[in-house]
Amino acid sequence: MTAQLDLATVLLLHKSSFLVGAFCFLYARWQSPRDEGLGILASGFLFLALASTLAGYGEQKLLPPYLWTLSSFTLGIGGYALFWIGVRRLSAGRRRLADWLALCVPVTGALIGLITHFQVVNYIRASVFNATAFLFLAASAVAIISDRSREPLPARAMLAAAMAVGANLCLAVVIGLIKPGIVPITTTYAFFLSIICHFAIALFALVLVKERAEAALRRSADTDALTGVGNRRWFLAHLPKSSWQGDCLIVMDLDHFKRINDRYGHHTGDQVLLAFADLVQKNLRRGDSFARLGGEEFGLYLPRTNKAQAFAIAERLRRAVEELQVVSNGQSVAVSVSIGLTAASGTERSWEDLFNRADAALYAAKRGGRNRVASDLAPAEPEPLVLSLDRAS
Structure with a gap:
C-alpha cells in the first residue's frame, strides 16, 4: 500500500x-x-x-x-x-x-x-x-x-x-x-x-x-435559576424508586415570606432565598439531596437516617436559619423556617405518601406558631407532634 x-x-x-x-x-x-x-x-x-x-x-x-x-x-x-x-x-x-x-x-x-x-x-x-x-x-x-x-x-x-x-x-x-x-x-x-x-x-x-x-x-x-440548587424535577428524579425504608424526607417553608416581599421588595426576597439555600447546602452530608420545590418551599432527602437523627438535623438547620443575617438597604431582615419531616417505614406505596405526611407535619409546625420542627406520628394518631421552641415568628 x-x-x-x-x-x-x-x-x-x-x-x-x-x-x-x-x-x-x-x-x-x-x-x-x-x-x-x-x-x-x-x-x-x-x-x-x-x-x-x-x-x-x-x-x-x-x-x-x-x-x-x-x-x-x-x-x-x-x-x-x-x-x-x-x-x-x-x-x-x-x-x-x-x-x-x-x-x-x-x-x-x-x-x-x-x-x-x-x-x-x-x-x-x-x-x-x-x-x-x-x-x-x-x-x-x-x-x-x-x-x-x-x-x-x-x-x-x-x-x-x-x-x-x-x-x-x-x-x-x-x-x-x-x-x-x-x-x-x-x-x-x-x-x-x-x-x-x-x-x-x-x-x-x-x-x-x-x-x-x-x-x-x-x-x-x-436547576433552580435563582438559587442554583436542584429544582422539583431534579429532586423527584434523585429519589430512589423503591427500597426507601430507613430514609427520611424533610419539607421546609420560609416563614412569612410574602410579608418579606411586600415590606422589603422582591429583590430582598430573592436575597433571603439565596442565603437560605446556601446555608442548607453548606450543611449537607454526602448523599443528601436538597432542592427548591417551588416558591419558598424546599425539600431535603436524608438517606439511611432514622427519625431521631433527621429531627436533630432539622433542628440544627432551624437554629442556623434563625441566626441568619440578611441585610437589605441597611435593614436586617429576620428569617425563620418551619420544618416538617417524616420517616419511611416501608409500607408506603409511593413517594407521594411520604410527601403528604411531610406536608402534614409542616402545616402542623405552622399552626403551632412557625419557626419550629414537626414530625409526623403513626397513622392512627390524630395530630403530628410539634417541638415547641423559645422563639416564634
Whole structure:
C-alpha cells in the first residue's frame, strides 16, 4: 500500500484536511454562544494549511528554497502552537493568558532560522518540525485528559486518543529521519495516516462542544435559576424508586415570606432565598439531596437516617436559619423556617405518601406558631407532634 501512495496527492489531502477542519471549527464557533477556543483552533489549522501549501509550492520549485522553507516552518510551528492554545481553552472552558507564551516557540524558531539557515536542510527542518508538533499534540492530549475529572464527557477520551495517535505519527517521522529503517513506516504513509487524525480531531472536538451544550441544557432543566440548587424535577428524579425504608424526607417553608416581599421588595426576597439555600447546602452530608420545590418551599432527602437523627438535623438547620443575617438597604431582615419531616417505614406505596405526611407535619409546625420542627406520628394518631421552641415568628 505504501508504494501506491503518491506524495503530491498525500500533501494535497494533508492540506485539505486542515482546511476542512478549520471550516468546521469556524462553523461551530459561529453556532456556539461561548468562546471555547474554536476560533483559535480554526486559526491553527489555517496556519498549518498555509504552511502545507507553501511546502507544496516549494517542492514544485515555484518558490525560492530559502523563502518557502523558513515561511512554511514558521507557519507550521505557529499553527501547532495556536492549536495547543485552542485545545487548552476548549478543554478548560476559560481563558489563560499564559498559554499565549506558546507562540514564543515559532518566533524563536524563525529567529534561529534567520541566523543559522538550518531549515534549508530538509531532514533537519522536518525533524525539528515534527518533534515540535509531537510535543504540542502530546501536551494537548494531556490537557484534554487532565480536565476529565472536572467535566467527564465521553468525547474527551476519543479526542485525546486522536491527538495521541497524531503525536506518535510525528514522533515516528522524526525517528525515521534520524535512524532510517527503525520505524516500519515511510514519511509519505505517516502523512497519510495523519490526515485521518486531523479529521478525527476536528470531529471529536465538535462532539465535545455538542456534549457540553447538551450537559448544560440538562443542568438548566434540573436547576433552580435563582438559587442554583436542584429544582422539583431534579429532586423527584434523585429519589430512589423503591427500597426507601430507613430514609427520611424533610419539607421546609420560609416563614412569612410574602410579608418579606411586600415590606422589603422582591429583590430582598430573592436575597433571603439565596442565603437560605446556601446555608442548607453548606450543611449537607454526602448523599443528601436538597432542592427548591417551588416558591419558598424546599425539600431535603436524608438517606439511611432514622427519625431521631433527621429531627436533630432539622433542628440544627432551624437554629442556623434563625441566626441568619440578611441585610437589605441597611435593614436586617429576620428569617425563620418551619420544618416538617417524616420517616419511611416501608409500607408506603409511593413517594407521594411520604410527601403528604411531610406536608402534614409542616402545616402542623405552622399552626403551632412557625419557626419550629414537626414530625409526623403513626397513622392512627390524630395530630403530628410539634417541638415547641423559645422563639416564634
